[in-house]
Amino acid sequence: MRSKAFQGTRAWDAIDIANMNGTTVRVHWTDQPYRWHVNDGEEVFSVLDGTVEMHYREGGIEHVAILEAGDIFFAEAGCEHVAHPRGVARVLVVERAESI
Structure with a gap:
């Protein structure tokens, strides 16, 4: 998969890459900030x-x-955090499956 080819239909749209013993790996596409979260x-x-x-x-x-x-x-x-893309961004996120 070429991550640069992934175009989401909404902010923070994602493609699941793997689920490894409860840890997810996803590629996200976004053009909007997420929200403050932990x-x-x-x-x-x-x-x-x-x-x-x-x-x-x-x-x-x-x-x-x-x-x-x-x-x-x-x-x-x-850690409380929020991501704000400058325009379109694609990111790889690795986190627990039940994380927000």
Whole structure:
């Protein structure tokens, strides 16, 4: 599969790549921000195409990491975060199957 060929029909549309013992691997397509959330466990977020502003809070202070193709963001369990793409972005997300 060529991730760059994936065009979602709505923001955060996804293709399931694998489910490994309760851990999912998905390619997401989006052109809109997600929402502030905290995952049930850790999350690996890797930008495949485009640019994403990853907003996250540590100790009540908001930070922003600019992620471009090839960059990875690791959200530890309990890390409040939200992804804001700049235009269209495709991302690989690895997380627990029941995470939001």
